[in-house]
Amino acid sequence: MSRYVIRRTGAAIMTLIAASIVIFAFIHLIPGDPVYVMLGDGATPEQVAALRDRLGLDEPLVMQYLIWAGNALRGDLGVSIFFETPVTQVIAEGAETSILLASVTMVWIILIGVPVGILAAIRQGTLIDQGLSGLAMLAASLPTFWVGLYLILIFAAGLGWFPSSGYPSIFEEGGLVNLRYLVLPSLALAAPNAALILRLTRASMLDVAREDYIRTARAKGIRPTRVVLRHILRNALLAVVSAFGFTFAALISEAVVTETVFALPGIGRTVVQSILRRDYPVIQGVILITVCLYLVINLIVDLSYRYLDPRVELE
Amino acid sequence: MLSVENLVVSVRRGPEIVRDVSFEIAPGEILGLVGESGSGKSMTSLALMGLLSPGIDITGGAVRLDGTDITHLQPHQRVARNCGKVAMIFQEPMTSLNPVLRIREQLEEAINVHDPRAGPERARELLDMVRIPDAGHQLNAYPHELSGGMRQRVMIAIALACRPQVLIADEPTTALDVTVQRQVLGLIRELCDSLHMGVLFITHDLGVVAQLADRVAVMYAGKLCERADVGPLFRAPLHPYTNGLLACLPDPESGNAAFETIPGAAPRPGAIPEGCPFSPRCNRAQETCRSGPVPEAHGPERQVAVCHFPVRQEAPA
Amino acid sequence: MRQVLMMLPTSAIRRPITALGVLFLVVIVIFAAASPWIAPYPPDVMDPVNRLLPPGGDHLMGTDHFGRDTFSRVVFGARLALLIGVGVVAFALGTGVPIGVLSALFPALGRVLMRMVDVLMSFPSLLLALGLIVILGQGVFNAILAIGLIYLTTTARIVYGVALRLKAEPYVEAARSAGAGTWWIVTRHILPNMISPLLVQASFVFAFAQLGAASLDFLGLGAPPEIPSWGNMLAESRIYITRASWLLLWPGLMIVLTAFSLNLVGDALRDRMDPRFREMVRR
Numbered sequence: 001m002s003r004y005v006i007r008r009t010g011a012a013i014m015t016l017i018a019a020s021i022v023i024f025a026f027i028h029l030i031p032g033d034p035v036y037v038m039l040g041d042g043a044t045p046e047q048v049a050a051l052r053d054r055l056g057l058d059e060p061l062v063m064q065y066l067i068w069a070g071n072a073l074r075g076d077l078g079v080s081i082f083f084e085t086p087v088t089q090v091i092a093e094g095a096e097t098s099i100l101l102a103s104v105t106m107v108w109i110i111l112i113g114v115p116v117g118i119l120a121a122i123r124q125g126t127l128i129d130q131g132l133s134g135l136a137m138l139a140a141s142l143p144t145f146w147v148g149l150y151l152i153l154i155f156a157a158g159l160g161w162f163p164s165s166g167y168p169s170i171f172e173e174g175g176l177v178n179l180r181y182l183v184l185p186s187l188a189l190a191a192p193n194a195a196l197i198l199r200l201t202r203a204s205m206l207d208v209a210r211e212d213y214i215r216t217a218r219a220k221g222i223r224p225t226r227v228v229l230r231h232i233l234r235n236a237l238l239a240v241v242s243a244f245g246f247t248f249a250a251l252i253s254e255a256v257v258t259e260t261v262f263a264l265p266g267i268g269r270t271v272v273q274s275i276l277r278r279d280y281p282v283i284q285g286v287i288l289i290t291v292c293l294y295l296v297i298n299l300i301v302d303l304s305y306r307y308l309d310p311r312v313e314l315e
Numbered sequence: 316m317l318s319v320e321n322l323v324v325s326v327r328r329g330p331e332i333v334r335d336v337s338f339e340i341a342p343g344e345i346l347g348l349v350g351e352s353g354s355g356k357s358m359t360s361l362a363l364m365g366l367l368s369p370g371i372d373i374t375g376g377a378v379r380l381d382g383t384d385i386t387h388l389q390p391h392q393r394v395a396r397n398c399g400k401v402a403m404i405f406q407e408p409m410t411s412l413n414p415v416l417r418i419r420e421q422l423e424e425a426i427n428v429h430d431p432r433a434g435p436e437r438a439r440e441l442l443d444m445v446r447i448p449d450a451g452h453q454l455n456a457y458p459h460e461l462s463g464g465m466r467q468r469v470m471i472a473i474a475l476a477c478r479p480q481v482l483i484a485d486e487p488t489t490a491l492d493v494t495v496q497r498q499v500l501g502l503i504r505e506l507c508d509s510l511h512m513g514v515l516f517i518t519h520d521l522g523v524v525a526q527l528a529d530r531v532a533v534m535y536a537g538k539l540c541e542r543a544d545v546g547p548l549f550r551a552p553l554h555p556y557t558n559g560l561l562a563c564l565p566d567p568e569s570g571n572a573a574f575e576t577i578p579g580a581a582p583r584p585g586a587i588p589e590g591c592p593f594s595p596r597c598n599r600a601q602e603t604c605r606s607g608p609v610p611e612a613h614g615p616e617r618q619v620a621v622c623h624f625p626v627r628q629e630a631p632a
Numbered sequence: 633m634r635q636v637l638m639m640l641p642t643s644a645i646r647r648p649i650t651a652l653g654v655l656f657l658v659v660i661v662i663f664a665a666a667s668p669w670i671a672p673y674p675p676d677v678m679d680p681v682n683r684l685l686p687p688g689g690d691h692l693m694g695t696d697h698f699g700r701d702t703f704s705r706v707v708f709g710a711r712l713a714l715l716i717g718v719g720v721v722a723f724a725l726g727t728g729v730p731i732g733v734l735s736a737l738f739p740a741l742g743r744v745l746m747r748m749v750d751v752l753m754s755f756p757s758l759l760l761a762l763g764l765i766v767i768l769g770q771g772v773f774n775a776i777l778a779i780g781l782i783y784l785t786t787t788a789r790i791v792y793g794v795a796l797r798l799k800a801e802p803y804v805e806a807a808r809s810a811g812a813g814t815w816w817i818v819t820r821h822i823l824p825n826m827i828s829p830l831l832v833q834a835s836f837v838f839a840f841a842q843l844g845a846a847s848l849d850f851l852g853l854g855a856p857p858e859i860p861s862w863g864n865m866l867a868e869s870r871i872y873i874t875r876a877s878w879l880l881l882w883p884g885l886m887i888v889l890t891a892f893s894l895n896l897v898g899d900a901l902r903d904r905m906d907p908r909f910r911e912m913v914r915r
Contacts, residue, residue: 141891212410221390253756
């Protein structure tokens with residue numbers, strides 16, 4: 001057990017180190033002197049010197065990386081050039097929106113994708129299955145921002161059921177009711193992802209249904225609903241649950257577009273604005289944090305597999 | 316007593332896979348069903364179990380168990396109607412057990428269906444019946460922690476949980492090592508005798524049939540071509556196909572390695588020749604064999620072959 | 633080839649929706665090839681008097697906030713859609729296939745290359761593309777590279793998996809033990825058997841390239857605004873949606889139907905494929 005945990009964790013850390021080198025190299029891959037790019041042409045020599053100093057650009061590259069990585073480990077991702085506040089603070093301000101948006105979206109994905117996928121699998125080959133599978137394919141082909149714009153047009157501008165943009169923190173005035181600001185964005189973001197989970201659920205249900213042990217279960221004389229629930233579903237969900245991890249991590253990145261459409265103060269919108277403002281430390285910080293998140297989620301999924309699937313050996 | 320009468324199984328909008336098959340299995344008797352792969356023997360067994368895949372149906376004939384018609388009933392419907400039980404074990408013990416459930420859970424599931432009032436000791440009792448050592452410990456194991464032979468014993472225990480009148484064993488030892496194979500065969504014989512249970516033993520291996528079965532049915536292209544007690548069949552096969560199969564067995568006495576072979580290949584469902592399906596490959600075939608119905612030829616005891624020109628001399632040594 | 637053509641009518645009957653999808657893709661290709669002849673107006677001619685006209689009359693799909701003819705811009709937009717799709721597929725396959733095949737053939741090299749692919753995969757896809765746009769700058773070609781980089785990783789993974797399977801096939805082992813060289817094995821055994829998984833992957837990549845490019849356009853980080861791409865049209869019409877919702881409809885519909893058609897084609901191709909590899913090219 002512990003050996004497996006250590007090996008998987010070690011692999012994740014190696015990937016993180018490699019990824020951090022790529023993210024660090026990012027600022028040096030930008031053509032031109034990053035300092036001038038960031039400050040614009042009208043910068044005074046003093047400003048340039050100060051920024052060079054602050055970014056440590058005069059040190060040798062290896063030293064620069066070690067300083068940057070060391071600082072990152074201590075929770076210091078540098079200072080935003082635009083806001084002149086620590087990057088961690090800039091990210092923290094968007095974190096609530098982004099995490100809540102991804103979580104609410106995840107709820108939709110699970111609530112829609114899994115049961116409908118099961119239904120399609122149980123009714124395999126019927127019109128219901130063909131209709132649902134076709135709809136899922138269509139939904140997977142939807143650009144989230146387009147769905148978002150239509151949701152705004154219909155449910156915000158037209159019917160006025162939900163606010164069209166912005167998100168005040170649930171810790172401020174309004175409390176949990178503020179979640180209504182996330183209803184439309186999360187639905188837009190969920191549409192293509194729920195479709196993918198639906199297709200995956202259906203496919204793995206059908207895969208498992210072909211297994212020999214399902215025939216054994218039926219031979220026992222247990223009722224078909226029980227065969228589906230206890231034998232097919234349980235094994236099929238193993239594959240689906242591992243996809244939840246990927247999906248959640250992917251949502252943080254896909255939310256970039258959704259947050260822009262709905263003007264949500266999340267990390268995604270911060271990234272887009274930072275790109276337009278050439279605020280490179282913020283971009284670096286966000287990418288580093290999302291990569292970490294992705295690796296941690298995958299690690300958790302991998303390790304929890306041990307409890308879900310006894311075949312994963314103790315090693 | 317399980318009786319199969321003129322059973323026909325077909326693919327929906329497709330060919331017949333099992334054609335007009337009849338046989339009976341008495342309590343305490345092992346019937347060996349022999350045939351090449353694709354001859355329809357597994358389809359026959361799935362039809363008896365009510366486990367045919369969607370798109371494959373019983374389109375003729377009947378399956379009766381102690382007089383009750385169970386032809387179109389799936390296993391859970393047989394439980395609901397409280398009729399007699401047919402149980403089945405499969406070729407691949409590796410994949411026939413659910414990998415994420417403990418042996419106990421899989422066994423108790425079957426017990427709960429058929430013996431809802433049985434106590435927790437019933438699972439242990441079943442494992443003891445199939446001679447699994449240290450049963451109390453093995454109950455908590457997962458399938459992947461057991462060897463192939465042990466898994467097949469667990470499969471037999473699950474099958475016995477319904478107290479079946481008939482056990483169908485579809486190539487149950489093909490995937491096992493030779494030594495383990497012998498043990499499992501011995502166990503099946505023993506359970507058949509002690510529980511007074513009929514067994515339909517499906518195999519392509521005539522050697523196994525000779526050791527284990529009381530009676531034999533030989534299947535070719537979806538039809539039974541010969542039925543007989545084991546002794547007469549091996550001593551003097553009537554059907555040229557059976558004769559050919561026996562000639563293919565290595566002969567330990569002469570010790571020569573020059574196997575006989577049957578020329579050609581078995582026909583596929585949908586492309587089965589008219590008349591006697593074996594006629595294109597048969598060295599005794601004549602014009603009459605190639606069309607029309609084929610008569611039954613009777614030998615001594617209960618031996619029956621479907622053939623115009625049965626083999627009437629001693630089988631070649 | 634003849635056989636394939638003969639099969640077409642029966643396949644079309646069995647999958648009517650996929651057949652419609654193929655038809656739609658043909659229309660897109662015709663739009664792109666013959667846009668100046670099909671479009672009734674040049675895509676960039678402004679007509680301030682006729683701003684935001686609803687569909688009908690002289691303007692089949694209405695006009696935008698500059699009075700430009702929407703239908704003409706939709707027709708010209710097909711050019712960029714095809715360019716992006718072909719470019720991304722070419723980049724993803726052009727890099728992914730060699731990486732995957734080399735990794736499968738040379739395990740030592742494979743450990744390094746596939747590790748690097750893993751690292752790239754740990755970046756959330758859209759952020760990876762955005763990061764590349766920051767480095768390379770905005771533009772159609774750079775958008776192709778940025779989106780292509782995302783699908784380099786998945787393509788390399790699939791190719792690696794398929795190549796490993798093929799390498800272990802008895803006939804490849806036999807060829808190897810008979811002294812066949814690596815080049816021979818790759819060109820005679822591995823690549824020919826890889827065509828159908830690659831075709832499936834290509835159609836999915838083509839489909840997702842449309843969505844990715846549209847996202848970049850929408851964020852203002854894709855094709856330059858003067859180019860009539862469907863994504864740009866959506867981005868520009870965004871503030872007029874309550875006044876002129878049809879501006880949202882047409883380009884969006886084009887993106888969705890293009891991606892949908894390609895996904896249908898990919899799905900149909902996958903169903904015909906060797907079942908052993910079907911698992912690998914699932915999305």
